Amino acid sequence: xxxxxxxxxxxxxxxxxxxxxxxxxxxxxxxxxxxxxxxxxxxxxxxxxxxxxxxxxxxxxxxxxxxxxxxxxxxxxxxxxxxxxxxxxxxxxxxxxxxxxxxxxxxxxxxxxxxxxxxxxxxxxxxxxxxxxxxxxxxxxxxxxxxxxxxxxxxxxxxxxxxxxxxxxxxxxxxxxxxxxxxxxxxxxxxxxxxxxxxxxxxxxxxxxxxxxxxxxxxxxxxxxxxxxxxxxxxxxxxxxxxxxxxxxxxxxxxxxxxxxxxxxxxxxxxxxxxxxxxxxxxxxxxxxxxxxxxxxxxxxxxxxxxxxxxxxxxxxxxx
Numbered sequence: 001x002x003x004x005x006x007x008x009x010x011x012x013x014x015x016x017x018x019x020x021x022x023x024x025x026x027x028x029x030x031x032x033x034x035x036x037x038x039x040x041x042x043x044x045x046x047x048x049x050x051x052x053x054x055x056x057x058x059x060x061x062x063x064x065x066x067x068x069x070x071x072x073x074x075x076x077x078x079x080x081x082x083x084x085x086x087x088x089x090x091x092x093x094x095x096x097x098x099x100x101x102x103x104x105x106x107x108x109x110x111x112x113x114x115x116x117x118x119x120x121x122x123x124x125x126x127x128x129x130x131x132x133x134x135x136x137x138x139x140x141x142x143x144x145x146x147x148x149x150x151x152x153x154x155x156x157x158x159x160x161x162x163x164x165x166x167x168x169x170x171x172x173x174x175x176x177x178x179x180x181x182x183x184x185x186x187x188x189x190x191x192x193x194x195x196x197x198x199x200x201x202x203x204x205x206x207x208x209x210x211x212x213x214x215x216x217x218x219x220x221x222x223x224x225x226x227x228x229x230x231x232x233x234x235x236x237x238x239x240x241x242x243x244x245x246x247x248x249x250x251x252x253x254x255x256x257x258x259x260x261x262x263x264x265x266x267x268x269x270x271x272x273x274x275x276x277x278x279x280x281x282x283x284x285x286x287x288x289x290x291x292x293x294x295x296x297x298x299x300x301x302x303x304x305x306x307x308x309x310x311x312x313x314x315x316x317x318x319x320x
Contacts, residue, residue, distance in 0.1 A: 001128070008114055008168045009126040015097045016042045016116045016124055016161055017067045019052045019074070019088070021060035040117035040124075040161035041065065041088070042170075043098040044195060048090035051191060052160035053175050054079040057086040065090055078198035082144045082206075083186050084175040087198045099162055102169030104148070104187035107131050112166050113150050115174055115183065117158025124161075127152045132182060136260040144206075145267040146260055148172045148185040158183075193268055207269035208295030210235020213248060215259045225249075226256050228279070240290040246279035 019041040037060075041052035050065070057063065063074040065088075072090050079086040090096065107113075111131045118124050129152035136146050150163060154177045163172040163185040172185030197205045210232040215224050228246045231237050248256050251265045252275060269275065271294045278287050 004166075005114060005126055005128055008164060008166075009116065011168055012099060012116060012162070012164060013124055014068075015099045016040060016118075017050065017065045018118050018121070019050070019056060019160060020064050020066070021057050022062040023059050024061045038118070038121050039157055039159050040174075042116075042160075042162045043090075043096045044101070044170075044191075045098050046095045048092050048096045049077070049195070049199070050074075050088050050090060050096075051173055051195060052086050052088065053173075054081055054084045054086045055175075056160055057088070063088055067096075078203050080194055080198075080204045082204070083190065083194060085173060085186055085191065085194050087195050099164075099168075099170045101188045101192050102165050102167065102171055104171055104189045107134070107148060107165070107171055107187075109133060111171075113148075113152065113171055114164045115150070115152045115154060115158060115161055115185075116164065117154065117161030117174065119155035119157050121157050127154060127158070129153070129182075135184070136263060138178075138184070144263065145187065145190050146264050147175075148187055150183050150185060151181065152183050153181055154183045190267065205271050206295040207266060207271055207273065207292040208236075209240075209266070209275070209290055209292060210237040211242060213259060213262050224258055226259055226262060236290050236293050240277075240288045242279070242288065242290075243281065246281050246286075248277065248279050249285070250276075250278040252276055 018038055020038050023035045037056055039056040041050045043050045057076055057079055063076055065072050065074050072092050074088045074090050077087040077089050109131050113129055115127045116124055129150045132151045133149035134146045135149050137143055159174055161174050162170050163174055165171040170188045172187050173191050174183050174185045177183045194204050211228055212230040213226050214229040215226045217224050226248045228244055231242045254265045269292050271292055273292045275290050277290055
């Protein structure tokens with residue numbers, strides 16, 4: 001395994017870089033933290049687009065990267081507080097090496113993964129681990145999509161780096177660490193979706209239909225079902241004819257058995273898309289076609305991943 005990890009790291013490390021941010025003096029040493037912070041990031045395209053954590057860029061007014069011994073200015077294209085992702089554009093005309101995305105749906109508990117980042121503002125290093133869970137939340141915190149939990153021992157500064165699969169493809173974006181024995185990564189499929197949204201629209205395009213759902217275990221059974229707890233008024237769901245207590249069994253071709261199935265399916269839906277949804281009402285299966293709308297700001301969850309667990313950025317003194 002040593003030689004395989006070494007080869008993977010050698011192949012991938014040039015696309016992983018240090019990301020620096022500087023806060024305005026008025027915000028320094030406030031709730032946003034120290035004025036100068038540094039973390040990790042990685043290129044996702046040959047034109048210099050890169051991703052890192054939203055934690056690193058929050059409140060900042062200037063951005064730059066260390067890459068191949070150069071300081072290169074960067075521009076913030078957008079960030080998503082819900083997932084803790086930020087997309088930047090490096091101001092360089094040179095083609096940039098970039099990592100290829102894998103299909104994060106193929107990950108399973110036990111899959112080997114390798115995180116690459118810059119611990120404590122030191123040179124980059126790989127950290128080997130295994131997928132230990134695919135979680136829709138942590139404690140009372142609910143994620144907008146299932147995150148990859150990996151047994152990688154990470155340190156401050158490695159947040160924003162890639163989590164790679166055994167083929168060297170991006171499996172996820174490291175967004176938080178818990179203690180120093182595991183990390184959470186936003187899946188590659190979600191990173192791709194959000195990067196495309198921000199590039200094309202300037203912000204994430206979350207689909208929304210106006211349903212609040214809950215799950216319950218069936219009596220004397222190991223099976224669960226998801227039911228509609230509330231249909232919000234004047235929403236696509238209300239217009240389509242959904243009712244409270246309808247049991248949701250299918251969205252498009254995806255079977256719905258747990259609340260996580262709903263979140264993971266709806267996360268990738270786009271505004272304007274038509275969905276076929278099936279419910280059971282009074283013992284009878286009914287099908288609806290619903291037009292996906294854009295989630296209003298007031299409906300966004302108050303729990304986000306940015307303050308989750310241990311911040312994976314390093315505060316440093318001075319400007320570089």
